[in-house]
Amino acid sequence: MNAVEVRGLTKRYGNVQALQGVDLTVPEGMIFGLLGSNGAGKSTLIKALVGALKPNSGEWQVLGLNPLRDQAKLRALIGYMPQGVALYEDLSARENLRFFGSAHGVPALEQRIQEALEFTELTSRADHPVYGFSGGMKKRVSLACALLHKPRMLFLDEPTAAVDPHLKVRSWQLFRELANAGTTLFISTHLMDEALLCDRLAIQQTGKILIVDTPQAILEHGQTRLTIKQAEQTSEQQIASTPNALAETLHSYGLNPTIQALTLHPDSLETIVLRMLQKSEVSQ
Numbered sequence: 001m002n003a004v005e006v007r008g009l010t011k012r013y014g015n016v017q018a019l020q021g022v023d024l025t026v027p028e029g030m031i032f033g034l035l036g037s038n039g040a041g042k043s044t045l046i047k048a049l050v051g052a053l054k055p056n057s058g059e060w061q062v063l064g065l066n067p068l069r070d071q072a073k074l075r076a077l078i079g080y081m082p083q084g085v086a087l088y089e090d091l092s093a094r095e096n097l098r099f100f101g102s103a104h105g106v107p108a109l110e111q112r113i114q115e116a117l118e119f120t121e122l123t124s125r126a127d128h129p130v131y132g133f134s135g136g137m138k139k140r141v142s143l144a145c146a147l148l149h150k151p152r153m154l155f156l157d158e159p160t161a162a163v164d165p166h167l168k169v170r171s172w173q174l175f176r177e178l179a180n181a182g183t184t185l186f187i188s189t190h191l192m193d194e195a196l197l198c199d200r201l202a203i204q205q206t207g208k209i210l211i212v213d214t215p216q217a218i219l220e221h222g223q224t225r226l227t228i229k230q231a232e233q234t235s236e237q238q239i240a241s242t243p244n245a246l247a248e249t250l251h252s253y254g255l256n257p258t259i260q261a262l263t264l265h266p267d268s269l270e271t272i273v274l275r276m277l278q279k280s281e282v283s284q
């Protein structure tokens, strides 16, 4: 079964058409990314899918349920981490989890809270009030709340916005662990490096989905500028962004003709910075 099926979804706020006929299918058990710039309609789409707003028209189902009509049933099956922090600031992380867990009727709640705190690396600050937490820690508490009832599907609206590189990497490890265990994740982002970590990616612009494919296939829509410097001259050419195109071009420069594809995987700036930070921690 598909986790999400959407046809012709529209949503208007006054004269702003936030969703302009969205069609989308999300298979179960994967990390599905929704990439779009500010105002593209990502939060609106997620809110419609979790039953937090009423679209103007279209058909939409999540885990086979209608998010408005079957709201109570659906809430038991999904976790939702909104973009803004929706926590009780005067309560501790554990108390927030207890509150959300009770609302969901989570069995063996205290044990489950402990597991969620460990999973999100919050145990050492579990009993401190949330108002003293950094933005990244609050995000982790929100994630723990969304995970508490072991949902089949998680909707995470820009979960790593304003989060430092270490926590971002850790969050994506968590997302991958959850997907490996069978959870479907629907994650919105405007960050390209995160988009590449998804199994499938939809690109949204002004309320419309432009393309849905694997990140690799989307990258192959691009062109690569290849600069080759030899003793006397530098040559530049545009080639297709595919491993085969690179190998083929380099054959004329003497690359072993049996090599059919070449792929480079340079570290992102984030990875480089993270490694530097880790090295300096070890040497201190």
Ligand SMILES: Nc1ncnc2c1ncn2[C@@H]1O[C@H](COP(=O)(O)OP(=O)(O)OP(=O)(O)O)[C@@H](O)[C@H]1O
Binding pocket: 013, 014, 016, 017, 018, 036, 037, 038, 039, 040, 041, 042, 043, 044, 045, 083, 190
């Ligand atoms: N409650 C609202 N009332 C009026 N307009 C709204 C409301 N919520 C969103 N909009 C408008 O709808 C459009 C889509 O907004 P939405 O928040 O869904 O985009 P987004 O892709 O999530 O953006 P961001 O990345 O900045 O969070 C924007 O033009 C926004 O201003």
